[in-house]
Amino acid sequence: MSELKKDLIYNLMIKGEREDGRRFDEYRDIKIETNVIEKAEGSARVQLGDTHLVVGVKIQTGTPFPDTPDKGVIMTNLELLPLASPMFESGPPREDAVELARVVDRGIRESESIDLSKLCITPGEKVWMVFIDVHVLDDGGNIMDAASLGAIAALMTAKLPASRFDLGDDTPVPMRDVPVAVTAVEIGGTIMLDPSMNEQRIAGTKLTVISNQDGGISGMQKSGVNPLTTEQINYIVDAAIEKAKEIREKFLEI
Amino acid sequence: MSELKKDLIYNLMIKGEREDGRRFDEYRDIKIETNVIEKAEGSARVQLGDTHLVVGVKIQTGTPFPDTPDKGVIMTNLELLPLASPMFESGPPREDAVELARVVDRGIRESESIDLSKLCITPGEKVWMVFIDVHVLDDGGNIMDAASLGAIAALMTAKLPASRFDLGDDTPVPMRDVPVAVTAVEIGGTIMLDPSMNEQRIAGTKLTVISNQDGGISGMQKSGVNPLTTEQINYIVDAAIEKAKEIREKFLEI
């Protein structure tokens, strides 16, 4: 990233502006399309500004984990495909992809948005296994929020393929919450939501806050080397909870 | 490969000759020896000119694939061992080995030369698993045809080791066809069968045609970057079917 570009973004910030004209707490356009992959049990295509990804949910039967015999299993995988960015060229930057996948996964798991006990078919023997695969096609910054939205959208439209496994009629995946991830960065003392790729790279550090319908927090992740102050963190937490409500409302209208 | 060598081969070709004195449609000497590995259920050593390989067939019981519960399983693996060529030095060129293995595998599978339904022991539970392993020891060009011949020779002399698994008497592997792969290259407009290593490298592109006892084609693979014309392809197909008959006859005499 050129020094010129950095300076430009700093100078804009001082004037209260962002490179794409957004307010500091404004998200880029969010486009979500569901059922885009007919062969998946659930799917969604998300465009968050320039960021573009597809989430597919595959569901099949399997054996529960020994320590949770009466609960279904969810597994989240995220691929930073080399077609999505020149930075992903020499093999995917495994570390980042793993972190993103695990935060998306915890967002779904810890918010208890899926009722895992309803994914049990025969306790200790057979449960539904829900595989959430995030395929990142274009990296325009803030993959985290886009991936979280895509995962929830795909799950909310997914079916348990019971008929395919001779287990009765297909039913929706039992969802009970809509966790929304909101990511912020800090540049020169200013907090900006939904960072673009340039903003993300200048900031160095992102803070993601995942919150639920009741306004509670179900997940957080600081990612990047710059430290944050308590004040900055608390400000982001409040802003994120508010913004999540707004995004969730729009999202549920779809 | 030196430019001098290339020129030599071109100049010979213009005079209607090949570096080793063969006609364009002539194969190098084929030596096949079977039962060379007593511990394998079937085996063959093939020498095609300078090319030298050993095929071993191991057979054991296993679970059928869910979508073919009443059929046995065959699996083909081919190793371009680093002792076979200085080109294979830094780890085997995985891509080529995978292609060779898959074409040999399809040649056997698609020709239905093995009756997979006769490899079923208990439908859905237990079937014979046939592992065909091709060990390339010396690369003198046209590994494809040598590997195909070796695989068929090893299979035709292989036994299902029923007694070892308490399943009655050993019986031959149920074979019903003898697919033969014939590979051609095009150099300067001339088609040559069974390319030597030098011919193969100059040509850039090989076309392999696998045909059956009834003269039908059960597999084809173009490999390499130079395109071919329809006329060249059709010529090779006809030549390959003819040559396969000749090779098969000699082969069945063994």
Add this chain to the structure above:
Amino acid sequence: MSELKKDLIYNLMIKGEREDGRRFDEYRDIKIETNVIEKAEGSARVQLGDTHLVVGVKIQTGTPFPDTPDKGVIMTNLELLPLASPMFESGPPREDAVELARVVDRGIRESESIDLSKLCITPGEKVWMVFIDVHVLDDGGNIMDAASLGAIAALMTAKLPASRFDLGDDTPVPMRDVPVAVTAVEIGGTIMLDPSMNEQRIAGTKLTVISNQDGGISGMQKSGVNPLTTEQINYIVDAAIEKAKEIREKFLEI
């Protein structure tokens, strides 16, 4: 390693001395502490001079190998962690770690120090699986002997966790011998036991002799490129058997 250091060690050797003042057949201080990892079924911390490692034994139930249906399973793994030496930086030198693990494993297995038949729970179905993991923290030379001592110490204090698997009361791992590994190097015609890291590197070749309570040999391994004469080997074998008795005695006092 500097030439200066090499010269120093050679010159000392000529005078009958070693860099740390030991006699040629003298071991460095051995400190063994057991039950250092409460969550493991058995564990030991070994300090042999500057060499420092922790051995943990985990025991769980599993399926026996088909060819030994009435015997438990032991598996030994050794990690040359990159924190233990600057030489282990770029990925552990897999070859050395594998050799060490396998020699430690054979020392336990071939000495029949564990009665594997007493690790059988239900023949052909369920046996105890004993995992011995050696974590090398500091490489001060002669990891082999330290690892062997640690493995035996951890096993002698380990419990079969029967109660955790609803199989009755916990019982000790059934031990019936105490194999002791003694490693020697040859430098300029002189045999030294328990080589320090510097001695080990100068010598080039180590010979490890593992012997039992009855004075018999249950394992040997020459490691390194310099050859040894029959006389040197026989001398080491005799010295190792003697020294092992001494170490075993001290060890059993613990």
Add this chain to the structure above:
Amino acid sequence: MAKPEKLIENGIRLDGRRPDELRPIKIKVGVLNRADGSCYFEFGLNKVIAAVYGPREVHPRHMQKSNSAVVRYKYNMASFSVEDRKRPGPDRRSIEVSKVSREALEPVIFQEYFPRSAIDIFVEVLQADAGTRTAGINAASLALADAGIPMKSLVSACAVGKVDDTLVLDLNKDEDNYGQADMPVAMTPDGKITLLQMDGHLSGDEFKEGLEMAKKGCLEIAQLQRAALLEKYATRMDGESNE
């Protein structure tokens, strides 16, 4: 689907097509922002996206060629693209498909213009329904053009097969599963064959007839490819943003 009794009835295939008819095709060039060139391609139920990066530096260095560009092709199926979830990462099939697809495109790329550099082609299969390798080659060919890579021509690809003893163009999944032969072909507009694979059972004559049928299919696709490219350029010239 269980094996149907007939795959062709009264000359019409189960999905309503004539034997020599392609599945519906949808093409969109320039769909990604970060890639130098890209293309989305639907071929019946197949959905693939191709991206091209390059010419760019080669890592690791020893893979460079001193007198031409290195062309790399990575075909990858999304885990969710098929009925039963596929484990992520390359398998033997995708390694072979990547190899033959690369070889299908290399002949039309002026590689000698870019010594020591790489041209990277990535093909992602979002949904698979028989024909992903040909869909990928069609998409990649347009993504290369979109990236401005100098090319002698486009490459077009489709399969021909045999079902119920009849040669048919462009097999769908059921025809592939229950048919008698499958033969993917790629070619340049002037009829040079750059990809040819076959498995199943064909007589020599059937093969020749099939190859002609595949060539006609490729020419049809070539027209749609050109139209999609023109649409992209037209859009650009209209001053619209390329979405």
Add this chain to the structure above:
Amino acid sequence: MAKPEKLIENGIRLDGRRPDELRPIKIKVGVLNRADGSCYFEFGLNKVIAAVYGPREVHPRHMQKSNSAVVRYKYNMASFSVEDRKRPGPDRRSIEVSKVSREALEPVIFQEYFPRSAIDIFVEVLQADAGTRTAGINAASLALADAGIPMKSLVSACAVGKVDDTLVLDLNKDEDNYGQADMPVAMTPDGKITLLQMDGHLSGDEFKEGLEMAKKGCLEIAQLQRAALLEKYATRMDGESNE
């Protein structure tokens, strides 16, 4: 352990601690001979050892940074460190823990002093009982100091969590398994947060209160860290051998 009915009774936790009380801590700096710096850290039943090598050469070369050191952090759990044996080698969890732990320490290291070199931090978990990543950061911070790496300050880390609707400091394994939230935090002595993760359920107010509790915990740990460093130096000055 099966889920107990109550994790806190009369304001006292099952292991006898008050809600804002840390588990017993034992620190020993300079425990390894070969490493440039090292530290053994016990945090309740957690036992970790950290070693630092560097600044040293970077392999492979292309990982070098021209104007600063590269900091690498490898968190690894011994197979025997947990109830059910862990397979050796990195998994997805350890990759994430390594990343966030490295990021927790990088801000205090004067990386720009050592261009083209590497500072390698290795953390081995010998026994795990909830809190290994914070124990590792505490140990690594001291191992860096012991290695003489120039640092702006130490970094201290501990978790705060919620059990039985009560915020508690420094969760043990049972509280982690059966609790409602877990939030590891690392910070510098002047209150800058360098690690922050959370999962479970917290209201906005609980979060803020929890963060303050974590900060107090970190300050307590910082004092013990300083004491351990002093002990090491005192030992050195007394002329005693460092064991």
Add this chain to the structure above:
Amino acid sequence: MAKPEKLIENGIRLDGRRPDELRPIKIKVGVLNRADGSCYFEFGLNKVIAAVYGPREVHPRHMQKSNSAVVRYKYNMASFSVEDRKRPGPDRRSIEVSKVSREALEPVIFQEYFPRSAIDIFVEVLQADAGTRTAGINAASLALADAGIPMKSLVSACAVGKVDDTLVLDLNKDEDNYGQADMPVAMTPDGKITLLQMDGHLSGDEFKEGLEMAKKGCLEIAQLQRAALLEKYATRMDGESNE
């Protein structure tokens, strides 16, 4: 085979050998065209083939040694070489065998003649019946000579073992499975031991006696090795093609 009651009866082993008798040996030098040197070696039912390439360039570069050649040894068992199919690729056993086999040969190679280069030895086990590592060393030693690598001497290898309380030379598979000790040894013609491993149970005296027995076996093999080399050169001088 199930465990037989006796492995030695009236001083004769089950396969008809005396205790100090080697299995039949068949050697052919120069069996491959592409390799710089090669050798086929049968040792009872063991069938191995060794190939040598080099001295040649070292990749990757950082493995070069500035003042000597790097010797690399790769021992590999074919999947079909054993009763139960072996998964292809290296396992822990083959890593150890490769290491000790390389160390068995390195002392006789004039490595210092070829700084910065590699001498690569590949040993393929086509059939295994106890004794593959010694068969491999015998074959590799001749392949090195066939490749013209300057050597101080050949290396010869065989095992000695104990079955039914008797020391025997060159264990076969059943003797290895049901015997009491196995001790592979490699040595130079002047009696320097370059490989020594043992497992099982031997008294100190048995060990010493066994080592002498192994040395005699090695000397016998050395003669056969020399004869095979001479045959190769004789063939060459006769102007015959080397098959």
